[in-house]
Amino acid sequence: MTFYAVSNPATGESVQEYPTATTVEVEAALIAAAAAFENWRYSAIADRVSLLRRVAELYAARRDTLAATITREMGKPISQAELEVDLVISIYNYYADNGPGFLQDEALNVVGGGTAVVRKEGLGPIFGIMPWNYPYYQVARFAAPNLMNGNTILLKHAPQCPESALAIEQIFRDAGAPHGAYVNIFTTNEQAALIIADRRIQGVSLTGSERAGAVVAEIAGRNLKKVVLELGGSDAFVVLESANVAHAVEQAVLGRFGNAGQACNAAKRFIVTEAVYGDFLAQFTTAVSAIRVGDPRHPETFMGPMSSVAAVDGLSEQVDDAISKGATVVVGGARLDLPGAWYQPTILTGVTPEMRAYTEELFGPVAVVHRVEDEDEAVELANASAYGLGAAIQSTDLVAAERMADRLQVGMVVVNAAPGTSAELPFGGVKRSGIGRELGKYGMEEFVNTKLIRIAPPLPPTTLSID
Incomplete structure (x- = not known):
């Protein structure tokens, strides 16, 4: 440039x-x-x-x-x-x-x-x-x-x-x-x-x-x-069976779609245990569908454009690749027909290892939701990433949450909140x-x-x- x-x-x-x-x-x-x-x-x-x-x-x-x-x-x-x-x-x-x-x-x-x-x-x-x-x-x-x-x-x-x-x-x-x-x-x-x-x-x-x-x-x-x-990061947001689902959904929207999903430590992979998967996905779909997208100068706008047309192009290629290989679009999945750099808030399910969206960082408003059987499978999937920045765990069982936190290969773990930052808290990751x-x-x-x-x-x- x-x-x-x-x-x-x-x-x-x-x-x-x-x-x-x-x-x-x-x-x-x-x-x-x-x-x-x-x-x-x-x-x-x-x-x-x-x-x-x-x-x-x-x-x-x-x-x-x-x-x-x-x-x-x-x-x-x-x-x-x-x-x-x-x-x-x-x-x-x-x-x-x-x-x-x-x-x-x-x-x-x-x-x-x-x-x-x-x-x-x-x-x-x-x-x-x-x-x-x-x-x-x-x-x-x-x-x-x-x-x-x-x-x-x-x-x-x-x-x-x-x-x-x-x-x-x-x-x-x-x-x-x-x-x-x-x-x-x-x-x-x-x-x-x-x-x-x-x-x-x-x-x-x-x-x-x-x-x-x-x-x-x-x-x-x-x-x-x-x-x-x-x-980069491809942070896991794990929802255990003991989670307060309504609270988890609220934190999931904040953690994925704030700043149009353009944060290294944003929640990107939503790993949900079988017991609450249906409830979580239904509530998450409703919440994402209701996100107010619009003029970023307006104080009521929650999500504005992405940072550039080039950023939209890159994200579109990743999502289109997943769709072409069998992923399901639950919400969104395409550009918004507006001048500038706009993309719909999106939820994908059925993302599998042969898709770019499975391993690559999605730096934009796209959430990938995975269904797992239990805590052990959740840990395995969360750690199956070249990245290791942060993770979020949603659970009312704090013993289980702390046990999982010890098993995650990341630099930061937050329990019952969206990923975030504060002056007094160390920030950084491991692996890539x-x-x-x-x-x-x-x-x-x-x-x-x-x-x-x-x-x-x-x-x-x-x-x-x-x-």
Whole structure:
């Protein structure tokens, strides 16, 4: 893509284009981030707290404008866009509140005597590569802990989110961040590869596709750079026979169709035990059929367009493949006949291993419902995925739910709720879903130098004998 561009997915209208950075601009960004680190790494913790607190205040003051920006850029319903801004505010405040404690020296017991502490220090400029589906949240969970650590940030946002990217950079500028502490850069993929390899960059964090993660990890590995990768997911939503079905359906709609299903940790595979399968599918069908799809600017809209026509094209191919091989369309199953990037809320059943929808991530408003005999079969199917981001379990039997949680090969499990996120809870997965964790205290521990400082015990006095 030559230009970063805003193209309204609700209308298909091209709004604004932004040129990519020149070679000179990329070098200037690297120089600024590296120079800022030499001061920011020694900054007072109180100054870091003050910056994050002021950033949170500016997000709050600009909430309406910020929300409207991402509704226009990627089609998020305005009510959900506002909630995203609120989440971002909570993240910056969380690290302002708790970051100083996470950076406290840890005293160690030394067998040989003396003292020893572990001190956490920033590594240097960290390169962030962020996606379009949560334009503010994804940046906040990366930037807030790293700035608290004393690192500086070089940020490449998604090509379809230039206005939100610039708004974030402006907030840091207005909050009084030192020049170079947070730098937005509109790079090409080729330029991004050069930035990863640059000796001044000390780590890379990417949220995106499995393919992009593999490319970034390969470049970083060749250059001995640490990475945090938050990649795809095909999260299981398991409904056990003890579930409150009405509650499970409510959470299923939220977990699958919020943000038009465009979330890495969205519920995607609904695995329902035989005893409640019929009841769940009937209620789920009714609820999905009633989803309000429409203008994302309207506060009552629950589901807007997908992010782009290309995204609709890809999802359509996956669904059409399943239908052609025998899957049943319970609801939806096709595009909406509207300008822009619209797809119907969809439920598929009868999805089998030869279909793409069985193994691939469906990044859009399509739910695949599977029927299983019991808990053991549910676990087997849930784990039969190359991904391992998260899972949800619906059950009033908390002993059974916790037993299943222990058996699931994922990074996150939620019981009796829709998949979600919060500032204090670690976020990340296993298998093909990525490496590392963000948020909570774990988000402070990825890009730091965990430095040991040991002071040996005093030497015994020396007795000199003079003849």
